[in-house]
Amino acid sequence: xxxxxxxxxxxxxxxxxxxxxxxxxxxxxxxxxxxxxxxxxxxxxxxxxxxxxxxxxxxxxxxxxxxxxxxxxxxxxxxxxxxxxxxxxxxxxxxxxxxxxxxxxxxxxxxxxxxxxxxxxxxxxxxxxxxxxxxxxxxxxxxxxxxxxxxxx
Amino acid sequence: xxxxxxxxxxxxxxxxxxxxxxxxxxxxxxxxxxxxxxxxxxxxxxxxxxxxxxxxxxxxxxxxxxxxxxxxxxxxxxxxxxxxxxxxxxxxxxxxxxxxxxxxxxxxxxxxxxxxxxxxxxxxxxxxxxxxxxxxxxxxxxxxx
Numbered sequence: 001x002x003x004x005x006x007x008x009x010x011x012x013x014x015x016x017x018x019x020x021x022x023x024x025x026x027x028x029x030x031x032x033x034x035x036x037x038x039x040x041x042x043x044x045x046x047x048x049x050x051x052x053x054x055x056x057x058x059x060x061x062x063x064x065x066x067x068x069x070x071x072x073x074x075x076x077x078x079x080x081x082x083x084x085x086x087x088x089x090x091x092x093x094x095x096x097x098x099x100x101x102x103x104x105x106x107x108x109x110x111x112x113x114x115x116x117x118x119x120x121x122x123x124x125x126x127x128x129x130x131x132x133x134x135x136x137x138x139x140x141x142x143x144x145x146x147x148x149x150x151x152x153x
Numbered sequence: 154x155x156x157x158x159x160x161x162x163x164x165x166x167x168x169x170x171x172x173x174x175x176x177x178x179x180x181x182x183x184x185x186x187x188x189x190x191x192x193x194x195x196x197x198x199x200x201x202x203x204x205x206x207x208x209x210x211x212x213x214x215x216x217x218x219x220x221x222x223x224x225x226x227x228x229x230x231x232x233x234x235x236x237x238x239x240x241x242x243x244x245x246x247x248x249x250x251x252x253x254x255x256x257x258x259x260x261x262x263x264x265x266x267x268x269x270x271x272x273x274x275x276x277x278x279x280x281x282x283x284x285x286x287x288x289x290x291x292x293x294x295x296x297x298x
Contacts, residue, residue: 024185031185032216033172036229048228057223057232057293058216062187081190082202086211090236096229 003119003148004078008112012070014104017130018063022099025053032056045098055097061089064125064142067105071123079121079148087120087145094138102130103139110143117150155227155298158267161274167225169261172217173254174209174245182213196247208242209256214287215239218260218280222293225262225276233273234294243282258282265292272297 022042029039037044038054045053072079097103104127111122124143128136179193188210191198199207215237223229245255258280265277278291 028185031178031182032213032220033178034217034220034223034229036220036223038229048230050230054229056216056229057219057235058212061212061216065186065188082192082198084190086239088236088238089212089215090234092234093232 002078003112003114003121004076005112005114007071007077007109007121010071010109012067012107014106014128015070016066016104018066018103018105020055020059020097020099020101020103022053024062025055025059025099028059028062029056032058050096050098052099055099057091057093059097060091060093060125060127060140060142063103063105063127064144067107067125068123068144068146070107071109071121083118083149085147085149087147089144090142092141094140097139101139104128104130104136111145115147115150118148121146121148156225156274156295158269158272158274158297161264161267161297163264163267165264167262167264167276168221169259170221172258172260174213174243174256174258176207176245176247176249176255179207179209179213179245182210182216186210186212188212204242206244206246209245211239211242214243214258214280214282215291217258218278218288218291219293221260221262221278222276222295226295231296232293233296235292237278237280237291238289239287240289241282241285241287243287256282258287262293 105125108124113120122145127140248255262276266275276293280288
């Protein structure tokens, strides 16, 4: 299986809306062994000046990986998910993610590079919060590289 | 707690943390994150794709390591940027039914750089498991008070 080099520069528009719920923030925080009260207790979050529970710094991976799935599951991409290794990851927060946010992600394929029998693919998700009038406020930019291992790698 | 740039200096240690990981933790992380790749919970599948065994999600390691920074900063919203490279997998052995950890991750952090203009501190994390660095260039930028 080979990776389609024409993927570079491709983008996938924002699809479904991700509704950030309090229980999801609590569940994700427990899953990464976070204990800060601002993830669990609305009053503690408000005491820090926030409107609602604050998501952990890597929470946006849920939204980013849903966006990535559009690429990984695209039959034209030629990616074997069982051979995917996560190589690097970055989150740049323009503002924190809070419970109650309605998020959408635009996916951009920034790089495709052949490596051995496989390929390194770099993607970027621009995550926005939707306002009441469907306006978009930039929330987080995530970028990640995945290595799709070739046979024997 | 709020941190002031005047009280900080590059090279200063922010502390350390030990994270014990079990297969159950990986199942919980899979459910919480939506990443159900079977290399993180199924031994036979993991070895069939030439891995040494079940490995932790890189994002589990990254997400749990940053808690040291969050707790130091006093507000999770203060972490404005966080990046890493994943260099070695964290192999998690099956200790189901025992009180033992399947892997132990050690995290420590120092202040790598202060930026007076942006009023931020970059924390550089050292993250190891089984004596090997599992994250490289693990850097979190914290907005100061």
